[in-house]
Amino acid sequence: MSERPRKPGWRRTPSAPQAPPSDPSPPQPSAPAGSAGIVRAVLYRDGVRVLAPATLSETYRALREQPSGMAWIGLARPTEGELRSLAAEFGLHPLAVEDAKEAHQRPKLERYGDTLFVVLRAARYLDAPEEIDFGELHVFVGPDFVITVRHAAAPDLSAVRRRMEETPELLRLGPEAVLYAILDAVVDGYAPVVSGVQNDIDEIETEVFRGDPAVSRRIYELSREMVEFQRATRPLVGMLHGLMAGFSKYGTDDELQRYLRDVADHVTHTSERVDGFRQALTEILTVNATLVTQQQNAEMRALAEAGFEQNEEIKKISSWAAILFAPTLVGTIYGMNFAHMPELRWGLGYPFAIVLMAVVCVSLYVVFKRRDWL
Numbered sequence: 001m002s003e004r005p006r007k008p009g010w011r012r013t014p015s016a017p018q019a020p021p022s023d024p025s026p027p028q029p030s031a032p033a034g035s036a037g038i039v040r041a042v043l044y045r046d047g048v049r050v051l052a053p054a055t056l057s058e059t060y061r062a063l064r065e066q067p068s069g070m071a072w073i074g075l076a077r078p079t080e081g082e083l084r085s086l087a088a089e090f091g092l093h094p095l096a097v098e099d100a101k102e103a104h105q106r107p108k109l110e111r112y113g114d115t116l117f118v119v120l121r122a123a124r125y126l127d128a129p130e131e132i133d134f135g136e137l138h139v140f141v142g143p144d145f146v147i148t149v150r151h152a153a154a155p156d157l158s159a160v161r162r163r164m165e166e167t168p169e170l171l172r173l174g175p176e177a178v179l180y181a182i183l184d185a186v187v188d189g190y191a192p193v194v195s196g197v198q199n200d201i202d203e204i205e206t207e208v209f210r211g212d213p214a215v216s217r218r219i220y221e222l223s224r225e226m227v228e229f230q231r232a233t234r235p236l237v238g239m240l241h242g243l244m245a246g247f248s249k250y251g252t253d254d255e256l257q258r259y260l261r262d263v264a265d266h267v268t269h270t271s272e273r274v275d276g277f278r279q280a281l282t283e284i285l286t287v288n289a290t291l292v293t294q295q296q297n298a299e300m301r302a303l304a305e306a307g308f309e310q311n312e313e314i315k316k317i318s319s320w321a322a323i324l325f326a327p328t329l330v331g332t333i334y335g336m337n338f339a340h341m342p343e344l345r346w347g348l349g350y351p352f353a354i355v356l357m358a359v360v361c362v363s364l365y366v367v368f369k370r371r372d373w374l
Contacts (some may be wrong), residue, residue, distance in 0.1 A: 033208065039074040039150075040161070047168030056082065060089050063144065070175060071145045072313035074157055076151060090145055093117070100138045101150035107235040109242055116141040118179065118239070121232035122155040122186045132193055134223045134232060139182055146178045160185045173253050180259050183240070187263055190270045197222070197229075197277055201284070208288045211295065219285050226278040233271045240264035319368040326364060327357035 001170040043051040043058045045066055053059040056073070063071045075082060080101065087097045093112035099105050099119065110117045118139040123132050135152030148157055160181050164171045171177060200222055207215040243260055246252070252260075330353055334343070368374045 022206065039076050039157075041071065041073045042161070043069050043071050044171060045069045047170070047172030049165060052054060056085055056089075069144065070178075072161070072178060073145070074150075074161075075146045076150045084151075086140075086147060090140070090142055090147070092147075094138055096140065100140075100149045102121050103136045105136065105138070107232060107239065109239040116179070118183075120183070120186050120236075122152070122189055123193045123229065123232055124154045124189060125193045127196070130196070130200055132197075132229060137182070137186070140181060141175045141179045144175065146175045148182065155182075155185050155189055157182070157185070170259075173256050175374070176252060177256055177259075180256060180263065183236075183263050187236070187266045187270065193229070194273050194277075197226070201280055204281075204284060208284060208291065213289070214294070216285070216288060216292075219281055219288065223278065223281045223285070226274060226281060227272050230271075230278065233267065234272055236267045237264070237271055240267055241274060262293060315373040319364070319373045322368070323361050323364045326360035328361075330357050 041056065042052050043050055043053065043059065043062050043066060045068060050066065050069065051062050053062055059071055059073060063069055072087070078100075083097050083100060086092060087094070091113075091114060096110065096112060096115075096117040099117070105119045107121050108119050116139075118141065120137045120139065122135040122137055124135075125131075126133055133152075133154060135150070135154030137151075137155060137157075138149040140147040140149075150157070161179075163185075164178060164181050170181070200218075204215060204219055204222070205219070240260065240263060244257070244264065334341075334349075334353055343352070346352075365374065
C-alpha cells in the first residue's frame, strides 16, 4: 500500500510559530504525558508505533522529522493552554477549539478545510443504579494527525489504540482509519446499553401488570434517558451518511469505506431500537395510566357500595329509633308527676295511651316500610 502524501499548508511553518491573534497571552508550556490533560501522544509510521513523546513540543518536533508519520494525541479535560498549543501547531479552527473546551455539545460533524471536527456521545450502562452514563468525546482529524479530547471516563480509547496497533494494516490507512475505529468503539458501546434498557423494559412491563405503585416513576426516568440516548445516536446516522457521501471526493480507501458502511448499519439499527424503546415506554405509560384509573374506579365503586350499604343500615336504625320514640314520648309525658293533668284521673286514660302508642308505632312502621327503609 502506498504512503499517504502529506497535504501542504495544513499547519503553520516551524520557523514562525504564532499564537492565535485573538489571544495575546504567551504560549503555555506543553504538559508531560502524565499530566491531567495529556493522556498519551504517539507517533506512527506505516501503521507501526515509532515514538511516544513525553510532551506536546516533542510530538510536534517528531512529526516534523517524520514527513510520512501520523500523530495520535489523546487528551482528557485539557487545559486552555494545551488547546491553544494544538490549535497553533495544527491550524485548528477557533470555533472547533472553543467547542472542545466545553462539554455538553450535540453530536456533529464539521469540516474546516483539511480538518474534520467530530463530536460523539458515548454511553455505558450502569447495572447497580440501572442508569445510562453518557460521556462526550471530541475528535480532530487532519491529514497526519488525530486529536481526541475526552470530557468523561467513557469511551475507553486505550482499547481502541491497542486494537489499531494490533492491526497495522488498518492503522496504515491513516487518520481516517483511527476515526473509524473510534466511531466503531462508540457504536459498539451502545449494544450493552440497548440490552440493559431492554431488560429494564421487560421488568417494567411485569411491574405494571403486578400493580407496583413505584413503576410510574421508573417509566418516567427511563423515558428521560431514552430522550438522551436518542440525542446521542440519531445524529450519528446523518454524520456517517455525510462521511460516505464524501468518499469519492476525498479519496477514501475502499476497505475503509466498507468498514464505515458497517458502522453506519449498526448506528441505524441502534437508532431504530432506541426509537422503538421510546415508543414502547410511551405505550407502557398509557397502559399503566389506564390500569391505575381502573383500579381507582374499582376502589371508588367499592367505597360507593360500602357507603350505600351504610346508608341502608342508617335508614333501618333511624326508622326503628323513630318508631320507638313515639311510645317513649307518650310514656314520658304521662309519667310526669304534676298534680294537675287533664287525663290524670280519666278512667280510659291508660287504654287510650296504649292504643295511641300502638297506632303511632304501626303508622310509622307502614310509612317506613313503603319507603323501603325497613
